[in-house]
Amino acid sequence: MKVLVLGAGVIGVTSAWYLAKAGHEVTLIDRHDAAGEETSFANGGQISVSHAQPWANPQVPAKLLRWLGREDAPLLFRLRADLHQWRWGLAFLRECTAARHRHNTRQLVTLGLYSRASLQALRAETGIEYDQLTCGILHFYTSERELGAAGRAARVMRELGCDIEMLDARRCVEIEPALKGVPLAGGSYSATDESGDAHKFTRALAALCAQRGVQLRAARIAALQAQGGRIAGVRLEHATDVLRADAYLVCLGSYSPLYLRPLGIRLAIYPLKGYSVTLPVADASRAYTVSLTDDEHKLVFSRLGERLRIAGTAELNGYNTALNEVRCRAILRRALELFPAAGDPARAQYWTGLRPATPSNVPYVGATRYANLYLNTGHGTLGWTHACGSGRAIADIVSGRRPEIDFAFTGLSAIRPMASAGGSATPARVRAR
Secondary structure (H helix, E strand, O other): OEEEEEOOOHHHHHHHHHHHHOOOEEEEEEOOOOOOOOOOOOOOOEEOHHHOOOOOOOOHHHHHHHHOOOOOOOEEEOOOOOHHHHHHHHHHHHOOOHHHHHHHHHHHHHHHHHHHHHHHHHHHHHOOOOOOEOOOEEEEEOOHHHHHHHHHHHHHHHHOOOOOEEEOHHHHHHHOHHHOOOOOOEEEEEOOOEEOOHHHHHHHHHHHHHHOOOEEEEOOEEEEEEEOOEEEEEEEOOOOOEEOOOEEEEOOHHHHHHHHHHHOEEOOOEEEEEEEEEEEEOOOOOOOOOEEEEHHHOEEEEEEOOEEEEEEEEEEEOEOOOOOHHHHHHHHHHHHHHOOOOEOHHHOEEEEEEEEEOOOOOOEEEEOOOOOEEEEEOOHHHHHHHHHHHHHHHHHHHOOOOOOOOOOOEOHHHOOOOOOOOOOOOOOOOEEO
16 A cells, blocks of 8 residues: 655654555655654653653643743743634643543553553664663652652552652662752652654664655645545645555644644644753763653753753744744753753754644544544654654554554544544544534
8 A cells, every 4th residue: 555654753754664564655755855854853862651741730730820921931831812822722721630631641651651662672673773771761859849749640650550669869869870969859760761862763764764665755745635535645835746645644743733724624733842952971970871850840851872962841832943042041051050061061052843732642643534544643742752652553553453552542433444442532533524
């Protein structure tokens, strides 16, 4: 079967890999001439299964009120005259109940465990290299209140199959000596989580895809054309031809709603702007190796070879991709406060990208009401964590097979050979007018 995959970020490329492995003829379409050039370019680097809790939780509404007006706030709603932003924000607040938070956490953990195992199998099969480290992820806390909340969250995650160990400050420093000078209350550690460079992975996997016959075409998509309940083709900008295939898979991240809205498909995805700072290692004796998370500042720290990556914060500001100097410098300031002299701030590289966020953090993976149109999008801050699992699962769905995991797949009942798997999640099903 001929499949067009729209978007060549980490989600699109992993989807193409598993589709090609399943025997399909695959073409990747992206507006860049290389893979992984947008959201996958400089993210936080964590494969964070055990800490993949949704942003929407019962504590967030009160925090949002405290963060109002702060330009360096971890989560910044920059209110606009944008109906889609307001709808997304209201839906986000509805996901902040304890029941919805637990349900959404279960979905993310289920997909995350499957995805991490799929990544490990892919790595063993191909020998792919991407500055990966299998040292686990350590969350550290400087507040007893935040540590207590982390302990309660860890109990829930353990019930869902994650290996989270609560630690005192001494044990945190034993695991990551670079934390020695930080006034720690304690932390939590997931030994089976990983880290690595998503951009390097995406580029390397794209090369492996090419060896399997996958083609990457650099072109801007103008529109998807529908006819009689099916997609008839993809029209490209500045081109006279229409690309046609047997099946079409949308992996366009934050831009997915813009292309699907004309088809009557409404996705609850809004761009969540994130930032990262990358520093060359200046003093290896002071630099961290274990991937770290600073929950109080919503920052993650990963060691990528001889580079230090610090990423995080979230800003709802439409499709604006301009670098905000205040937010960038706040990230750098926190990194230097925690790890002075570890990296070279004079050679800091700043980056920003748009994460495709759903209110629940649960992505759209599955079928639509168009018989040959599929989705793998809306992964928010967890695209790298969930890439291999969602790519493997969507390849099964496109091939007419039931995926191996009990996850709330989008529109799964629309696939005739299958029955519905799992309960519904938000978003559970794509609606068409």
